Amino acid sequence: MKTYIGIDLGGTNVRASLVDESGKVLETVKSPTYADKGAEAVIDNICNLVKQLSNYESASGVGVAAPGPVSRDGSCLSMCTNIKTLAKYPLKKSIEDKLHLPVVLGNDADAAGLAEALVGAGKGLRTIVYITVSTGIGGAIVYDGKLFPGSHGYAMEVGSLSVDGSRNHINLPSNGAIEDWASGTAITRLGNETGKSYKHAGEVFDAYQKDEDVNKIVEQVTTDLAVMFGNLATTIDPDAFVLGGGMMKSSDVFLPLVQDKYRQRVLEALRDTPFLKASLEEPGVVGAAMLPMSNGL
Amino acid sequence: MKTYIGIDLGGTNVRASLVDESGKVLETVKSPTYADKGAEAVIDNICNLVKQLSNYESASGVGVAAPGPVSRDGSCLSMCTNIKTLAKYPLKKSIEDKLHLPVVLGNDADAAGLAEALVGAGKGLRTIVYITVSTGIGGAIVYDGKLFPGSHGYAMEVGSLSVDGSRNHINLPSNGAIEDWASGTAITRLGNETGKSYKHAGEVFDAYQKDEDVNKIVEQVTTDLAVMFGNLATTIDPDAFVLGGGMMKSSDVFLPLVQDKYRQRVLEALRDTPFLKASLEEPGVVGAAMLPMSNGL
Numbered sequence: 084m085k086t087y088i089g090i091d092l093g094g095t096n097v098r099a100s101l102v103d104e105s106g107k108v109l110e111t112v113k114s115p116t117y118a119d120k121g122a123e124a125v126i127d128n129i130c131n132l133v134k135q136l137s138n139y140e141s142a143s144g145v146g147v148a149a150p151g152p153v154s155r156d157g158s159c160l161s162m163c164t165n166i167k168t169l170a171k172y173p174l175k176k177s178i179e180d181k182l183h184l185p186v187v188l189g190n191d192a193d194a195a196g197l198a199e200a201l202v203g204a205g206k207g208l209r210t211i212v213y214i215t216v217s218t219g220i221g222g223a224i225v226y227d228g229k230l231f232p233g234s235h236g237y238a239m240e241v242g243s244l245s246v247d248g249s250r251n252h253i254n255l256p257s258n259g260a261i262e263d264w265a266s267g268t269a270i271t272r273l274g275n276e277t278g279k280s281y282k283h284a285g286e287v288f289d290a291y292q293k294d295e296d297v298n299k300i301v302e303q304v305t306t307d308l309a310v311m312f313g314n315l316a317t318t319i320d321p322d323a324f325v326l327g328g329g330m331m332k333s334s335d336v337f338l339p340l341v342q343d344k345y346r347q348r349v350l351e352a353l354r355d356t357p358f359l360k361a362s363l364e365e366p367g368v369v370g371a372a373m374l375p376m377s378n379g380l
Numbered sequence: 381m382k383t384y385i386g387i388d389l390g391g392t393n394v395r396a397s398l399v400d401e402s403g404k405v406l407e408t409v410k411s412p413t414y415a416d417k418g419a420e421a422v423i424d425n426i427c428n429l430v431k432q433l434s435n436y437e438s439a440s441g442v443g444v445a446a447p448g449p450v451s452r453d454g455s456c457l458s459m460c461t462n463i464k465t466l467a468k469y470p471l472k473k474s475i476e477d478k479l480h481l482p483v484v485l486g487n488d489a490d491a492a493g494l495a496e497a498l499v500g501a502g503k504g505l506r507t508i509v510y511i512t513v514s515t516g517i518g519g520a521i522v523y524d525g526k527l528f529p530g531s532h533g534y535a536m537e538v539g540s541l542s543v544d545g546s547r548n549h550i551n552l553p554s555n556g557a558i559e560d561w562a563s564g565t566a567i568t569r570l571g572n573e574t575g576k577s578y579k580h581a582g583e584v585f586d587a588y589q590k591d592e593d594v595n596k597i598v599e600q601v602t603t604d605l606a607v608m609f610g611n612l613a614t615t616i617d618p619d620a621f622v623l624g625g626g627m628m629k630s631s632d633v634f635l636p637l638v639q640d641k642y643r644q645r646v647l648e649a650l651r652d653t654p655f656l657k658a659s660l661e662e663p664g665v666v667g668a669a670m671l672p673m674s675n676g677l
Contacts, residue, residue, distance in 0.1 A: 210530065235649040310554070320534040348553055356531070
């Protein structure tokens with residue numbers, strides 16, 4: 084059975100795993116990212132981690148799941164907010180030169196979506212729309228076993244999707260961008276605007292049906308998410324949605340409301356599109372490892 | 381050079397053309413559809429038309445562009461508002477039995493998008509989002525030379541895309557559905573709600589900058605279309621949008637406004653995505669003929 088190396092590169096920590104083609108994690112090593120020490124140091128550290136994995140030389144390829152969109156030619160990250168020195172740095176070639184293995188770069192939400200589509204909740208389905216809701220909102224389309232890339236690597240930069248073009252804009256350029264109105268960050272902001280104090284979205288959801296202000300927030304947030312899912316179904320018509328990210332800890336509160344409102348707002352044929360919960364424990368490294376696999380390596 | 385037969389099946393008229401693989405129309409015959417005479421009569425008439433085309437037996441396949449979504453297995457139309465007896469009727473097999481040629485069914489907007497992507501305005505580009513704005517709003521995604529189908533054949537049933545989830549709904553189940561607010565039908569309705577009398581959207585656009593009520597309508601319609609294009613770019617990130625349909629006769633009025641508002645609302649990388657005007661004179665029959673070609677026939 085082929086093996087791949089998956090690298091889950093975050094702004095704070097980095098993990099490298101040896102993963103087999105069924106998605107099983109065989110071995111994992113991790114360390115801080117050292118984002119403040121510059122691109123060379125980040126890359127040296129990644130390669131040293133990989134070299135700690137047993138038999139790393141016999142892997143069929145290396146995938147890097149990174150916190151930013153990948154350039155059209157796949158050579159670098161076109162943006163990287165959390166590790167600024169990696170933006171436009173020749174990340175692919177640098178790692179290939181040090182490890183003598185082929186490297187495929189991917190966005191972290193794309194990699195997680197790929198993992199869920201190939202070996203997770205969406206296994207066996209042809210077209211998956213993966214959505215991750217945590218501090219931000221991201222996603223991926225997986226079609227025929229591959230990520231749908233888009234022209235600039237921006238397909239499913241779905242945080243910018245507008246659910247209400249008449250609303251004031253907050254951070255993103257599109258008015259009513261879903262990330263500005265229904266992400267964890269947004270829900271915490273909306274909670275705090277009521278005059279109470281919430282540390283994260285989970286606390287807001289915990290107050291549902293105990294606090295009238297929170298009920299109104301949940302009402303609006305679930306409508307906004309339903310509009311987003313409706314628009315995605317109307318555009319992509321996937322076999323299933325797969326939902327991941329930290330906010331799914333509160334899915335008992337919001338997901339039934341979202342699905343109910345979704346069904347009221349879409350064409351009949353789309354009403355039964357399943358909403359599946361992401362099922363992998365380590366979508367980051369598994370998805371990273373699937374990047375070279377889905378590229379035929 | 382291979383040839384294909386393209387059938388553009390409308391509720392009123394049907395056209396059949398012999399088309400070569402470069403998209404050149406070699407010969408065309410047409411007749412009324414006879415929608416009121418039932419499915420058998422419609423199909424007999426189609427096959428009789430095809431038999432009038434020179435050397436029709438040597439074509440590599442037949443494509444039918446029909447006014448409704450195609451079933452997942454490609455055997456029939458799952459809905460057909462304009463030729464009701466064709467809904468769920470075994471259209472593919474019926475034509476194959478009569479003509480002894482392989483038949484591929486497609487939705488009319490999908491076929492037009494395929495034609496524009498392969499041999500029209502989008503030729504040579506990898507990912508095209510085609511949008512047609514006329515009485516309704518439809519579209520198609522063409523990726524790597526093929527239509528992106530979706531699970532139920534509903535990908536890019538884009539008329540239902542919501543641009544403002546807080547708006548009252550009109551005809552479609554989604555509140556703020558773009559077809560209910562920016563199609564030709566919608567613009568005529570909005571014009572007539574001002575107390576004046578407009579026969580079609582072109583007349584409304586002709587009154588732009590001459591009538592304060594019309595200015596407000598154009599302001600809102602162009603914002604709504606910009607939100608739709610922004611959402612499509614955010615989801616698909618195409619190499620280009622290709623725009624067709626009858627409302628494009630007024631594109632000088634609305635398209636610069638739409639593009640300007642689009643650019644203000646999307647992430648920087650998406651600002652320069654081109655808006656191309658559909659370039660084919662007969663996208664219906666050419667697109668129909670491309671259906672078997674893009675299926676490898």
